[in-house]
Amino acid sequence: MANQDVLDAAADAKVTDARTRALLILAGNAADFLVPQGGES
Amino acid sequence: MPRVIPPEVDPGGSGGASPSPLNPKSRVSLLVGGTMTKGALEAVAGTKVNVLNGNYASCRADVEQVKNILAVTNVTSMKIAPPVSYSMDETAPLTFADNIWGGRFPGSQTGYTGKGVMIGIVDTGIDLLHQDFRKLAADGISKGGASRVVGGWDMTVTPGTEMILPTGKSYGVEVTAAHIAAMLASGNQYISIDGVWRPILRDTIGHGTVISGIAAGNGTAPNGLVPTNGITTCNYVGMAPEADIAVVRLPDFPNTANVVDAVDFLFGLANTRNQGCVILLSVASREGQHDGFSDLDKQLEAMVAAQESGGHKGRHIVASAGNEGNSKRHYSFTFPTSPAGPHGFNVYPTGLASPNYPAGAASDSILLQGWVDATTQSTVSVTTTYMQYGGAQSNNTAVTATHGNEVTQTYNGTTVKIRNCVEASAVNGKRKIEIYVTNDGVTQTHLMGAMGISVSRTGGVSADGTYDFYMVSSIIATMSQDKAIFVGTNISYDSGITSPGSCLAALSIGGIYSSMTYRAADGSQPFYNFDPLAGMVPFSSKGPLLGTATIKPDLVAPATNLVTTMSIARVPAMASYEKDRDLVHAVVDNYNVNAGGCSIAAAFAAGAMALVMHRNGRQTNASMLTFFKTLMKSDRVALGDTAAQAATPNNTMGNGKLWLQLIYGGAGVDPDPVNPPPTGGSGGEGSGYDPPIIRGGSPGAGHKWMDPATGDVLHDSVTEPRSPDYVFSEPESATPYSYTDTISIRVCDMGGFQRYYADGDYAQKDEIFHWNGLDQQGVALPYGAYQVILTAGVHSRIDFVYFRP
Numbered sequence: 001m002a003n004q005d006v007l008d009a010a011a012d013a014k015v016t017d018a019r020t021r022a023l024l025i026l027a028g029n030a031a032d033f034l035v036p037q038g039g040e041s
Numbered sequence: 042m043p044r045v046i047p048p049e050v051d052p053g054g055s056g057g058a059s060p061s062p063l064n065p066k067s068r069v070s071l072l073v074g075g076t077m078t079k080g081a082l083e084a085v086a087g088t089k090v091n092v093l094n095g096n097y098a099s100c101r102a103d104v105e106q107v108k109n110i111l112a113v114t115n116v117t118s119m120k121i122a123p124p125v126s127y128s129m130d131e132t133a134p135l136t137f138a139d140n141i142w143g144g145r146f147p148g149s150q151t152g153y154t155g156k157g158v159m160i161g162i163v164d165t166g167i168d169l170l171h172q173d174f175r176k177l178a179a180d181g182i183s184k185g186g187a188s189r190v191v192g193g194w195d196m197t198v199t200p201g202t203e204m205i206l207p208t209g210k211s212y213g214v215e216v217t218a219a220h221i222a223a224m225l226a227s228g229n230q231y232i233s234i235d236g237v238w239r240p241i242l243r244d245t246i247g248h249g250t251v252i253s254g255i256a257a258g259n260g261t262a263p264n265g266l267v268p269t270n271g272i273t274t275c276n277y278v279g280m281a282p283e284a285d286i287a288v289v290r291l292p293d294f295p296n297t298a299n300v301v302d303a304v305d306f307l308f309g310l311a312n313t314r315n316q317g318c319v320i321l322l323s324v325a326s327r328e329g330q331h332d333g334f335s336d337l338d339k340q341l342e343a344m345v346a347a348q349e350s351g352g353h354k355g356r357h358i359v360a361s362a363g364n365e366g367n368s369k370r371h372y373s374f375t376f377p378t379s380p381a382g383p384h385g386f387n388v389y390p391t392g393l394a395s396p397n398y399p400a401g402a403a404s405d406s407i408l409l410q411g412w413v414d415a416t417t418q419s420t421v422s423v424t425t426t427y428m429q430y431g432g433a434q435s436n437n438t439a440v441t442a443t444h445g446n447e448v449t450q451t452y453n454g455t456t457v458k459i460r461n462c463v464e465a466s467a468v469n470g471k472r473k474i475e476i477y478v479t480n481d482g483v484t485q486t487h488l489m490g491a492m493g494i495s496v497s498r499t500g501g502v503s504a505d506g507t508y509d510f511y512m513v514s515s516i517i518a519t520m521s522q523d524k525a526i527f528v529g530t531n532i533s534y535d536s537g538i539t540s541p542g543s544c545l546a547a548l549s550i551g552g553i554y555s556s557m558t559y560r561a562a563d564g565s566q567p568f569y570n571f572d573p574l575a576g577m578v579p580f581s582s583k584g585p586l587l588g589t590a591t592i593k594p595d596l597v598a599p600a601t602n603l604v605t606t607m608s609i610a611r612v613p614a615m616a617s618y619e620k621d622r623d624l625v626h627a628v629v630d631n632y633n634v635n636a637g638g639c640s641i642a643a644a645f646a647a648g649a650m651a652l653v654m655h656r657n658g659r660q661t662n663a664s665m666l667t668f669f670k671t672l673m674k675s676d677r678v679a680l681g682d683t684a685a686q687a688a689t690p691n692n693t694m695g696n697g698k699l700w701l702q703l704i705y706g707g708a709g710v711d712p713d714p715v716n717p718p719p720t721g722g723s724g725g726e727g728s729g730y731d732p733p734i735i736r737g738g739s740p741g742a743g744h745k746w747m748d749p750a751t752g753d754v755l756h757d758s759v760t761e762p763r764s765p766d767y768v769f770s771e772p773e774s775a776t777p778y779s780y781t782d783t784i785s786i787r788v789c790d791m792g793g794f795q796r797y798y799a800d801g802d803y804a805q806k807d808e809i810f811h812w813n814g815l816d817q818q819g820v821a822l823p824y825g826a827y828q829v830i831l832t833a834g835v836h837s838r839i840d841f842v843y844f845r846p
Binding site for chain 2: 003005006008009012014015016017018019020021022023024025026027028030
């Protein structure tokens with residue numbers, strides 16, 4: 001199921017670069033699972 | 042000590058060719074713009090602010106919370122921090138195996154060694170156990186002393202009981218002097234955290250160790266100081282052999298926010314330690330306007346300014362200019378009238394022939410940014426053959442965005458997004474056209490890579506209608522990164538300075554061949570030549586800053602064929618060297634380990650800046666930049682320029698070649714107007730700032746030695762093979778100097794090994810030092826280049842001679 005909050009963020013006028021918008025769209029449509037992030041608290 | 046890798050280890054630093062695709066739970070680095078508060082940002086669940094400075098914040102946050110971050114009061118912009126890469130040279134071959142620069146700059150022989158200054162390395166880590174980054178033992182000669190690395194931050198390691206987050210930061214672990222001492226004692230670069238051995242600052246790529254060795258290696262590997270012919274010698278000495286070193290190990294896929302966080306951490310460490318600090322940034326981002334106004338550039342500028350307004354002088358950044366000088370990642374064209382076009386050009390992955398592209402990975406992507414003046418209006422079309430439609434030409438429909446609009450089209454698992462001057466406001470007079478192509482998190486049967494772009498000017502009146510497109514990033518997992526280039530008739534090699542080399546607060550450094558180059562002037566015989574432009578390496582990024590008259594790079598320094606420190610973790614096949622890592626010095630060239638690139642050129646300058654701080658104390662960043670651009674450079678007339686040429690810096694070599702002679706004083710020049718030198722009257726060391734006494738051949742003149750009184754050429758090693766006379770002069774009474782100092786003359790090969798040595802108290806008059814090309818034992822040395830290092834007291838200078846048959 002798409003994450004509408006993330007898709008909304010992708011369309012926010014404060015987000016002005018194509019890469020961030022595209023990444024957010026992809027993330028919003030991606031499966032919602034945890035990816036281990038090395039070094040993250 | 043034999044190295045024993047602990048049984049349970051996290052190898053670290055592995056990574057794949059591409060980062061993982063994002064999902065709502067992913068943690069991302071964000072650059073947030075606006076006058077928001079830290080508290081307001083951190084009120085958003087899971088959000089951690091690592092740096093808040095002026096109108097910028099660097100955060101870590103969950104993707105699913107980005108919407109809430111955008112809603113924070115006074116947040117005006119947000120982006121996922123774009124990637125940075127290391128400024129390694131990709132293309133230049135090692136031209137002369139024997140043409141190696143041993144790092145024997147005068148700095149290591151003058152008493153100015155960078156002592157008390159901290160050099161911050163923001164890179165792939167460092168080989169902590171390398172003797173070059175350790176002090177000597179208590180006897181002052183033997184190897185094996187304490188580490189010179191005073192602290193650091195490993196961004197890749199998960200904190201736990203034994204190692205914790207750096208203060209105020211939300212990821213990675215702070216590396217203390219105690220941690221480093223423990224690793225040296227154990228003989229390996231791991232620390233057990235909650236029962237799992239983790240690599241700490243371990244450099245599996247090698248880049249960080251390479252640049253650290255140039256900037257600050259002390260040359261005491263492998264055997265400490267070795268008495269030879271009455272003096273102690275060592276091997277490949279870096280620029281600032283006694284500087285303290287602090288290291289930030291970046292993540293496997295570093296981004297601009299990581300760089301911002303690292304600089305903030307290092308400035309903070311310098312504040313805590315009350316030291317002057319120069320941070321070496323041999324990383325590169327092509328994101329942004331290439332005019333000093335990118336997010337990274339402006340944030341670094343703000344951080345330096347904040348340090349100074351907080352009372353901290355001696356906060357400097359030295360950055361690689363980048364390796365874009367011949368990279369085909371800048372495409373520039375101008376429409377003389379409006380409307381005009383279309384103008385078409387292509388993007389193509391290098392090294393592969395269509396259509397034999399391998400499959401694309403899940404997170405492959407290509408980002409282009411185009412910059413155009415504020416009023417020009419355009420229509421932009423993108424065609425993605427072989428990528429968007431899996432190679433089916435018949436489906437090859439263009440995605441088109443008209444002026445002021447954003448268009449997104451997804452087909453067959455690939456998304457194309459075009460944003461064509463959507464924002465009404467310009468930054469530094471320019472507006473942005475962006476094209477982003479990415480796979481949708483699934484492996485494709487076709488390669489990311491080939492695409493066509495078409496631009497038509499549809500309206501607006503402007504000064505020139507010039508479009509500048511940059512290949513910001515290309516992540517193609519089946520290839521190494523950054524392999525996509527432009528193809529077309531308007532490839533530009535200018536205005537290619539990468540960020541942070543384009544930062545106005547940074548000293549940006551381009552690359553030249555290792556101090557000298559060989560050029561066949563008459564087509565028959567190569568000879569030794571110092572022509573400054575002939576000496577430029579082709580990959581060194583050129584200025585000016587885009588759309589401006591601002592000259593970059595600021596200076597140039599050696600960037601090829603360098604022998605420097607190598608990380609033992611870099612090459613698994615070299616495990617046999619683990620028990621004596623210092624041997625890797627001898628084989629570094631055999632492995633071609635990152636031995637070229639503007640990274641290294643920047644490392645020279647960073648070390649040089651530590652020497653200047655050692656000598657002159659701390660000063661403002663503006664003062665330091667001016668000092669380097671006006672004084673820490675060679676006399677370009679001596680290098681072959683006309684006086685008119687030399688009077689104006691250019692966008693290839695900036696103000697000239699990094700040259701440190703004036704650190705030791707110069708005629709009529711006080712190199713430190715802030716802290717004037719003591720005046721010791723006429724004569725004696727008290728005056729301290731008299732010109733160097735060595736006046737034979739002008740700096741870098743190479744093969745010609747001149748009479749210092751008349752300027753007549755006494756010897757030309759080109760026309761008179763063998764046996765050059767090295768001529769120098771004691772100063773006249775007008776330039777007082779202590780004549781009681783022992784003067785030594787050493788001849789070293791270009792690897793830094795001493796071959797001949799002479800010293801004595803020379804009289805106050807011109808002297809001629811004869812060296813006939815024999816070593817100390819009277820054996821004829823091979824033809825080639827040699828360094829002549831003349832030292833008198835704290836003064837020193839270096840020149841080069843070249844024999845040819």
